[in-house]
Amino acid sequence: MSEKVRVRFAPSPTGYLHIGGARTALFNWLFARHKKGQFILRIEDTDRERAQPKALDSIIGGLKWLGLDWDEGPFYQSKFIEKHRHFAQVLVEKGKARRIPGKEGGDAVEFLMPPGETRFDDLVHGKIKIDNQELGNFVILRGDQTPTYNLACVVDDAFLSITDVIRGDDHVSNTPKQIALYQALDFSLPRFAHLPLILGADGSRLSKRHGATALDFYQEKGYLPEAVLNYLALLGWSPKDNREKVSVGEIIEKFSLEGVGKKGAIFDSEKLNWMNGTYLAEGNSEKMLEIAAQYLKSIGYIKDEVNPEWLKKVLNLFKTRIKYIAQLKEQADFLFLDEIKIDAGAEEKFLKRDYIPGMFKQLRERLGELEVFEAGEIEEICRGLAKELGVKSGDLIHPARVAVTGRAVSPGLFETMAVMGKEKCVKRLEKQII
């Protein structure tokens, strides 16, 4: 058993990389890394009619984003069509396949499923057996002489020396067909593992109608790839030690197909959000900073160069209150925009009091004179003023929050003011005095 393990992820470029595909890729990758083998990328592009040009970018971009690096490829299946045809011919000559009239002209080739039953030892499910009769003959070469999935897949896997075929549960009924093909062609058989599918909230296979299933979506919303990877790994696999947050390195170390559950798992975006939130809160700042900067630029909150020191402060302010970076758009607008809109309800509740103009006037003056505009100093000013005026701290803090952020909810007022800067604070208080 010292044979080098070789696995592949073989998506077809018919759409963006979705959660399910990413999970299949992830488990292949984890298996390869754990076994110190090779992870190979092959693009199954033999169906040019359904191919979408953007799909390839999404697939490759998604894999890179998650950090699933491949050792060989990408190989394009369409480059091997001659080889597929050759083996179709071989099968005809061996009498294991026959020509039939093609649906749209030309002769197609049909593989003759041998009688009997096929048994195989699935690496996650255990023994599976299917009556070949149930499957019947199947086309391996179309009338236009292009190969179909089962032929192309078997020939390519054989020539890439794939040792373990790890794919979704939806392929179990293809496996006996492929095993028959391997045997008819005298190729040596790989092992097979079928991963349970990822389900939507209603328990059916995850699809577009379940909402955001594109990996791109999470990338755009500013999720952290390591958090998404962590979550996906725990969907159907467990480190068995009651931990939720597990580093990639540890996952690789502990991963095994035997440990993969047999039951389809429902994709729970709430838990993903929680997971991403904990990664955000614990902050591995460099990457977070980069992701945040990129996002804030994309929505126009940051125009030109980013001040990393300041951005770090912004993130510190919000990192325990957002689940993903895109939530800054709503929650932190007052830090980035010049003009803020005052929330009507908050205004009604906090800014309509008699003492407000007088208090804000004083507050504005004192803050304006502050040399060190930091949370501690600001707090001293605010609490001092409230005491002098004989009002509770909250009676100053809440109105000031509304004046300065436009809303009744924000991170701590003093820290927020400090990050916002003296100029904006003073200007916004001033606006409420008139």
Next chain:
RNA sequence: GUCCCCAUCGUCUAGUGGUUAGGACAUCACUCUUUCAAGGUGACGACAUGGGUUCGACUCCCAUUGGGGACGCCA
């Protein structure tokens, strides 16, 4: 419909014949507190059903029920 796969809290799961069935998300309290979060503490909440096997079943076997998947000249 036929075949295949699956079955522990609402969800993700630990559990491999003897446990008060553990953890996490969500939910709900309480706490902390300048708001909201976060944090802390706690509560709620599961072995689908029926037969076996066994001194003893969540754990093993069978059936039922339920769910999912596959039945393309798509992959």
